[in-house]
Amino acid sequence: MLDMTPGQRLARGVARHLASLGFATIEEFVPDRGLRVDVMALGPKSELWVIECKSSRADYLADTKWRGYLEWCDRFFWAVDTDFPTELLPPETGLIIADAYDAEIVRMSPEDKLAPARRKKVIHKYAMNAARRLQSLRHPMA
Template sequence: MPLVSPFSRAPLVDGRQSERAMMVRRGVQRLMIAHRVSILPEMPLKSGRRADLVCLSEKGEFTIVEIKTSIEDFRVDQKWPDYLQHCDRLFFATHPGVPIDIFPADQGLIVSDGYAAEILREAPETKLGAATRRAMTVRFARLSADRLLQAEWAANPFMTD
């Protein structure tokens, strides 16, 4: 029996997000589920960036949602243009305490209260190239399968022996 497991006991908890970011995320996730969109939080991208939420529609279209919980959070983190090469649409998501006029007018905007979320501004669509879409789909599928396995093993400790 190994003394050290390569799998976290809480594989679905990343631990880097604030309570407020998790609140925004929960509302956005509920919105996406209502639109029949699959969601994968904290997905590493080929560029080395990590997207807050990557959403995959039934049509195979990718949306990235970048969560910002304060004016300072938005101002210090200017990596969001890098996400455009990995998605068909980009949204910012925030909560009602953040002024919406700080967000770029040429990207989508979602406001979440933790229980629900509303799209205030649609995101413009920029179609991914076929090779990038395939790479994103494979990355999404593999990461989803890996996380499901880790969650199964964490829920049943006898699976890791």
């Protein structure tokens, strides 16, 4: 884990925690051109969560795209470590405290359900992305 960036360590802890809640996750998921979310989570009831991992104040302040992610999920969260100044984060968003091994949802994000057509599009893209990643592991030259 020494070669992981701070954001990747946060994403790992988030993914581990969400797996314990029945979610499947994909890191660095592209829901639409020009957007790349740190973690996209698909829940047991087809709920879609976006989690943005911020390793520092500067990392958070440099993020100008996060509001564009809201239209691609039912719930939006920030994942930060225990040293992050959480007062910077908008109170209307979810908050997860994480490290490389686990995480805890400190503030649940309000739910804003996706329209059925948008949900179908995102889940299809999620499934294709996950399948391609698995295929590239099994058959790297394919």
